[in-house]
Amino acid sequence: xxxxxxxWTASAAFLVSCGVALAHHSFAMFDADQKxxxxxxxxxxxxxNPHAWIFVMVPNRDGQMEQWAVEMGGPGxxxxxxxxxKTLTPGMDVKLVIHPLRDGTNGGQFMGITLAxxxxxxxx
Amino acid sequence: xxxxxxxxxxxxxGGPAAAQSWKEYAYPDYAFAxxxxxxxxIETTTYPAADGRAVPAHVYSxxxxxxxxxMTVVELPDSASEESAVIDHAITTLSQGGEIKLNIPAxxxxxxxxxxxxxxxxxxxxxxxxxxxxxxxxxxxxxxxxPGNATADAIRFQQSLMFTDSSNGPAGDRGPGQRQRRxxxxxxxxxxxxxxxxxxLGSEGVETLRN
Numbered sequence: 001x002x003x004x005x006x007x008w009t010a011s012a013a014f015l016v017s018c019g020v021a022l023a024h025h026s027f028a029m030f031d032a033d034q035k036x037x038x039x040x041x042x043x044x045x046x047x048x049n050p051h052a053w054i055f056v057m058v059p060n061r062d063g064q065m066e067q068w069a070v071e072m073g074g075p076g077x078x079x080x081x082x083x084x085x086k087t088l089t090p091g092m093d094v095k096l097v098i099h100p101l102r103d104g105t106n107g108g109q110f111m112g113i114t115l116a117x118x119x120x121x122x123x124x
Numbered sequence: 125x126x127x128x129x130x131x132x133x134x135x136x137x138g139g140p141a142a143a144q145s146w147k148e149y150a151y152p153d154y155a156f157a158x159x160x161x162x163x164x165x166i167e168t169t170t171y172p173a174a175d176g177r178a179v180p181a182h183v184y185s186x187x188x189x190x191x192x193x194x195m196t197v198v199e200l201p202d203s204a205s206e207e208s209a210v211i212d213h214a215i216t217t218l219s220q221g222g223e224i225k226l227n228i229p230a231x232x233x234x235x236x237x238x239x240x241x242x243x244x245x246x247x248x249x250x251x252x253x254x255x256x257x258x259x260x261x262x263x264x265x266x267x268x269x270x271p272g273n274a275t276a277d278a279i280r281f282q283q284s285l286m287f288t289d290s291s292n293g294p295a296g297d298r299g300p301g302q303r304q305r306r307x308x309x310x311x312x313x314x315x316x317x318x319x320x321x322x323x324x325l326g327s328e329g330v331e332t333l334r335n
Contacts, residue, residue, distance in 0.1 A: 024232065024233060024286065025230065025231055025232045025233075025283065025285075026229065026230055026231040026239075028228045028229060028230070028239070029226070029228065029230075029239055046146065046280075048146065048148070048159065049148065049286075050284070050286055051283060053280055055276060055280075066273060067273075067274070067276045067277075068276055069275075069276035069277070069279050069280050071279075071280075071283060101279070102226055102228070102241075103225045103226040103241035103251075104225075105241070105249060105251070105275040105276075105278075105279065106273070106275050106276050107275065107276055107279045
C-alpha cells in the first residue's frame with residue numbers, strides 16, 4: 001500500500017512537472033542562435049509567476065550602468081533545478097549567459113549563471 | 125514518506141510570488157492577469173475598430189519612472205470581427221508615427237497573437253503583444269520614454285500577461301497545494317523586498333558569444 005502511494009505520488013508529481021514545464025508563452029522574442037555574456041550586479045531577483053526575473057546592472061561601453069532583464073522559467077520549474085527565492089540577493093556579482101532579445105533591447109532569456117563563489121546554475 | 129515530503133516541498137516552492145514592488149493583478153471578468161509596479165489606473169474608453177466603429181475598451185495603466193505600462197482590453201462582440209483583421213488594424217494603429225523593429229508570432233498559454241517592438245520618432249521604445257481571444261482584443265504595451273532606458277521594465281511588464289479563463293487553465297506556475305487567491309480587480313500574491321544601488325564594475329559587462 002505504501003509502495004503504491006509513493007508510486008502514485010511520484011507519477012502525479014511527474015505529470016504536474018510536465019504540465020508546468022510547458023512555457024507560459026512563446027520565446028520567439030529571444031534569439032536562440034545567439035549567446036551573450038553579462039557581467040554585472042544583481043539589482044533584484046523576482047520570484048514571480050508566470051516567470052522569474054533577474055534584474056542586473058551591467059556597465060555599457062561608456063561605463064554607464066544599464067539595467068538588463070533576464071527571464072527565467074516559472075518558480076516551480078526553476079525550484080526543481082536548484083533555485084530558491086534567496087539564491088540571488090541584491091548586490092551579488094554575477095556572470096550570466098543569455099539568449100538576447102531580437103530587438104536589441106536590454107534583456108534576454110536565462111541560460112546560465114556563475115556566482116562570485118564559482119557556483120554555477122543552468123548552462124553558463 | 126520522506127519521498128512524498130520531498131516531492132511536495134519541491135513543488136510547493138513554486139508558490140508565493142515575491143517582487144520588489146510589482147504585484148499581480150487579476151481581472152476575472154476579462155479573463156486576464158498582469159503585473160504592474162503600482163496600482164493601475166482603470167479607465168473605460170472607446171477604441172476605433174477596423175470597421176470604423178467606436179467600441180468599448182478598458183484600459184489599465186501605470187506611468188512611473190520614465191515608463192508607461194498599459195493593458196487595453198477591447199470588446200469586439202460582433203462575431204464578424206476576424207482575428208487577422210483585428211490584429212492587423214491594431215498593428216497599424218500602434219505603428220503610426222513609429223517604426224516596427226520586430227513583428228513576430230506570440231503565444232500566451234493557448235492563445236496566439238503577435239509581438240512587436242516599436243520605436244517612435246521621439247525615441248521611446250515599446251514592447252507590445254496583441255491577442256484576439258473570446259471576442260476581445262488584448263493589447264499589452266510596455267513603453268520606455270526617453271531619455272531614460274527602462275526597456276527592462278517594459279519587457280518584464282509585457283511578458284507578465286496571463287489568460288485566466290478555463291480554456292487556458294489556472295494562471296501561472298503555482299504548483300499544487302497553494303491556496304488560489306483571486307481578488308477582483310486587485311493585487312495578489314506579491315511580497316516586497318529591498319534592492320541595493322548598482323555599483324560601477326569598471327568595464328563593459330556585455331560580451332557576445334559564439335553559439
